[in-house]
Amino acid sequence: LIESSLATRQDNMQSPTIEPPSIVTREYLFDYLIVGAGFSGSVLAERLANQMGKKVLIVDKRSHIGGNAYDHYDNAGILVHKYGPHIFHTNSREVFEYLSQFTEWRNYQHRVLASVDGQLVPIPINLDTINKLYGLSLNSFQVEEFFASVAEPKDQILTSEDVVVSKVGRELYEKFFRGYTRKQWGLDPSELDRSVTARVPTRTNRDDRYFTDSYQAMPLHGYTRMFENMLSHPNIKIMLNTDYREIEKAISCRETIYSGPVDEFFDFRYGKLPYRSLEFKHETHNTSVHQVAPVINYPNDQLYTRVTEFKYLTGQEHNKTSIVYEFPRAEGDPYYPVPRAENAEIYKQYKALADDTPNVHFVGRLATYKYYNMDQVVAQALTLYKQVSSKVLGRV
Ligand code: FAD
Numbered sequence: 040l041i042e043s044s045l046a047t048r049q050d051n052m053q054s055p056t057i058e059p060p061s062i063v064t065r066e067y068l069f070d071y072l073i074v075g076a077g078f079s080g081s082v083l084a085e086r087l088a089n090q091m092g093k094k095v096l097i098v099d100k101r102s103h104i105g106g107n108a109y110d111h112y113d114n115a116g117i118l119v120h121k122y123g124p125h126i127f128h129t130n131s132r133e134v135f136e137y138l139s140q141f142t143e144w145r146n147y148q149h150r151v152l153a154s155v156d157g158q159l160v161p162i163p164i165n166l167d168t169i170n171k172l173y174g175l176s177l178n179s180f181q182v183e184e185f186f187a188s189v190a191e192p193k194d195q196i197l198t199s200e201d202v203v204v205s206k207v208g209r210e211l212y213e214k215f216f217r218g219y220t221r222k223q224w225g226l227d228p229s230e231l232d233r234s235v236t237a238r239v240p241t242r243t244n245r246d247d248r249y250f251t252d253s254y255q256a257m258p259l260h261g262y263t264r265m266f267e268n269m270l271s272h273p274n275i276k277i278m279l280n281t282d283y284r285e286i287e288k289a290i291s292c293r294e295t296i297y298s299g300p301v302d303e304f305f306d307f308r309y310g311k312l313p314y315r316s317l318e319f320k321h322e323t324h325n326t327s328v329h330q331v332a333p334v335i336n337y338p339n340d341q342l343y344t345r346v347t348e349f350k351y352l353t354g355q356e357h358n359k360t361s362i363v364y365e366f367p368r369a370e371g372d373p374y375y376p377v378p379r380a381e382n383a384e385i386y387k388q389y390k391a392l393a394d395d396t397p398n399v400h401f402v403g404r405l406a407t408y409k410y411y412n413m414d415q416v417v418a419q420a421l422t423l424y425k426q427v428s429s430k431v432l433g434r435v
């Protein structure tokens with residue numbers, strides 16, 4: 040082997056000038072430049088590389104993959120979610136089975152308490168919430184009557200205030216929703232689409248789970264490990280700490296998939312789309328348990344909206360415990376699109392522009408300005424993949 044490689048080298052040395060010029064066999068270095076290594080970007084990278092053999096460069100300006108679902112072991116060795124609690128739940132078998140290729144799961148049903156009138160009571164509001172709050176012992180039928188007696192019927196349910204007040208009346212709305220929403224969004228519930236508070240149901244039974252989806256589980260070894268498995272393919276190159284604008288001119292690629300904020304992509308041509316931000320305050324406590332529930336919501340009393348204790352979510356055993364407080368902010372990293380009519384109008388303009396931009400696909404919570412959960416983003420990315428792949432196959 041050594042001899043033959045030496046021989047080749049000598050041949051090369053003897054005739055350097057008649058070597059043919061290196062032939063560029065690919066028109067592009069990459070088939071796809073993917074901006075953002077969160078759920079949307081990672082699903083597309085994985086599908087395009089694994090299913091179609093495409094060459095993909097995935098770029099993220101952060102120092103890690105996973106987007107907002109990123110988790111890591113903190114200084115105490117406790118698995119925490121850097122950008123706040125992420126609980127996986129879905130009714131889509133397709134999404135669950137897709138992700139199951141990259142992770143095992145830990146069964147987990149999420150539960151939340153709200154701190155109201157000096158008590159900790161279940162949220163979503165259920166039979167036990169009402170009985171505890173008012174010192175009653177109603178049954179399911181009686182609590183239904185109770186809700187009917189306090190509800191303020193509305194002809195049209197348009198806003199996030201209407202949703203709640205029409206179901207449980209003004210007093211419960213003020214105790215559980217008004218303060219929390221004003222804090223979280225910097226807007227009154229009457230200024231937000233109904234879809235925001237409609238995420239939280241009202242129950243007349245004792246079911247105290249936050250979600251009732253058919254699949255509810257946490258990735259057994261964490262989200263980041265799941266993303267590592269998704270992106271571990273020789274055709275996928277990952278570039279971190281890089282804003283795509285720094286490299287887009289230098290990297291040739293056939294198409295772009297963009298999962299950052301859509302207004303930023305178009306240099307804010309139609310003005311800024313509001314995205315709500317959060318500041319996370321992480322703490323580790325020298326005790327094995329900090330609070331009595333995985334998440335406690337503080338609708339009225341504090342500057343933060345909720346406190347999460349991660350060990351409940353992950354099942355990790357440790358003699359210390361880590362928690363995170365969420366402080367809503369107007370400025371900072373974009374986390375939530377703000378669902379209300381005037382923002383939908385601005386987004387409509389960007390969407391028209393996006394649809395008219397050849398060879399760029401927009402996907403995910405920031406690029407399509409949708410208050411999507413993780414599973415909805417995965418479903419959206421799988422749909423985009425199907426569109427892209429059928430177009431490519433159609434071309435062949
Ligand atoms: P992201 O995860 O935001 O990924 C986009 C990536 O693009 C980011 O990493 C960003 O750095 C990168 N990027 C942006 N611009 C550029 C650029 N110019 N150059 C390079 N990179 C760029 N969902 C649930 O299902 N369950 C939950 O319990 C849940 N809890 C949540 C709690 C909080 C506090 C938040 C904020 C969200 C929560 N979500 C939850 C929603 C979930 O985070 C999102 O649905 C999902 O992470 C969106 O994925 P994405 O890929 O669209 O966006």
Ligand code: UDP
Nearest residue numbers: 153162215216219220223235236238239336
């Ligand atoms: N909400 C509230 N009180 C609560 C929980 C939720 O007012 O105790 C409202 C609030 O407007 C919040 C929205 O319902 O932003 C959606 O709640 P969810 O827990 O789904 O928020 P996320 O986990 O997406 O931050």
